[in-house]
Amino acid sequence: SQQGEEDPQALSIQEGENATMNCSYKTSINNLQWYRQNSGRGLVHLILIRSNEREKHSGRLRVTLDTSKKSSSLLITASRAADTASYFCATPNSGNTPLVFGKGTRLSVIA
Amino acid sequence: NAGVMQNPRHLVRRRGQEARLRCSPMKGHSHVYWYRQLPEEGLKFMVYLQKENIIDESGMPKERFSAEFPKEGPSILRIQQVVRGDSAAYFCASSGGLPADTQYFGPGTRLTVL
Numbered sequence: 001s002q003q004g005e006e007d008p009q010a011l012s013i014q015e016g017e018n019a020t021m022n023c024s025y026k027t028s029i030n031n032l033q034w035y036r037q038n039s040g041r042g043l044v045h046l047i048l049i050r051s052n053e054r055e056k057h058s059g060r061l062r063v064t065l066d067t068s069k070k071s072s073s074l075l076i077t078a079s080r081a082a083d084t085a086s087y088f089c090a091t092p093n094s095g096n097t098p099l100v101f102g103k104g105t106r107l108s109v110i111a
Numbered sequence: 112n113a114g115v116m117q118n119p120r121h122l123v124r125r126r127g128q129e130a131r132l133r134c135s136p137m138k139g140h141s142h143v144y145w146y147r148q149l150p151e152e153g154l155k156f157m158v159y160l161q162k163e164n165i166i167d168e169s170g171m172p173k174e175r176f177s178a179e180f181p182k183e184g185p186s187i188l189r190i191q192q193v194v195r196g197d198s199a200a201y202f203c204a205s206s207g208g209l210p211a212d213t214q215y216f217g218p219g220t221r222l223t224v225l
Contacts, residue, residue, distance in 0.1 A: 031211060042115075042202055042216035043154070088153055092211040098144055098167060099214060103153040 004032075004089040004102035012108040019076040021105040023089030024069075030092065032065055032072050033099065037086045046074075046087075081111045113138060115217035117203050123223045130190040130197070132220045136205030143186045144204045144214060145171075145178060154202060159210055160186060166210075193224045 007022045025032070031050045035043040049056045049065045049072065056063045062075040076083055086106050090099040116135040124130050136143050141162050146154040156170040160180035171178065175193075180186040190197055200221050204214035 033213065035216075042218045043204075043214075045213050045215065048213055098156050098159045098210040100156060101146075101154040 004091050004100060006087070006089055006102045006105045008105060009103070010106045010108070012110065013079055015079060015081055015109055015111050017079055019079050019083070019107055019109070021074045021087050021107070023072045023074070023102060025072075025089075025091050026070065028067075033090045034061075034063060034072075034074050035088045035090060035101075037088065037104070039085070043088065076107075079107075079109045081109050083107060084109045115203060115205050115215050117201075117217035117220050119220060120218060121221050121223070123225060124193050125225050126194055127192050130193050130222055130224075132188040132190075132201050132203075132222070133185045134188070134203030134205075134217055135185045136203075137207075137215050140205035140207045140215070142206045142208070142210060143180050144206075144210070145186075145188050146202045146204065148200045148202060148219075157188070190222075193222075195224045198222055198224045 004023050004025045013019050029051055031048055033048045034046040036046055037043045047058050047063050049063050051067055060077045065072045086104040088101045088104045090101045115137050118133050122130055143160045145157040147157055148154050158171045158178045159167040163182050175191045177189045200219045202219045203217045206212050206214045
């Protein structure tokens with residue numbers, strides 16, 4: 001069964017605006033990861049947040065993790081047209097098993 | 112440090128033929144993962160290998176699909192007697208440690224079955 005589910009499925013914003021994407025998961029985890037995929041390309045790792053962390057930053061990215069709600073959010077600030085891509089959250093299905101990916105959020109940033 | 116390499120990038124096969132997809136992991140990585148992605152979908156885990164061993168193949172169809180990661184050379188995902196439903200993008204990823212750690216992805220092989 002799907003471990004991570006992203007919300008919304010698609011998001012369209014103007015350049016300069018912030019974009020927020022959410023991810024919910026089912027079982028307990030030891031980490032949660034966010035990846036980006038540009039059209040026709042492989043996935044690129046963005047950020048990993050461990051279960052004992054609540055917030056993590058990397059450049060214009062901010063990730064939060066709420067283990068009590070089994071949810072995470074990815075915030076991209078001051079978005080650019082180059083941020084247009086699909087964004088996936090991924091978690092181990094249980095323990096230390098390989099990652100399970102959600103269906104992703106398709107972000108379009110309009111210049 | 113070269114990233115994960117996959118070849119071919121595009122592969123066209125007729126129904127009934129065999130498809131061989133290759134993946135060279137990032138230097139120093141001994142864990143390889145194969146995923147399949149259908150259009151507008153997320154990635155579906157297929158198989159996890161370490162050198163010469165299949166660790167988890169729970170996502171791989173029991174028939175026609177096989178994977179290997181020999182002591183020398185790339186990992187290979189083999190699909191025998193391909194059908195139209197096998198058309199998809201196949202991605203390989205590698206990691207240096209545990210499977211729950213960060214994975215580094217290749218550019219993918221797009222398989223089209225005519």
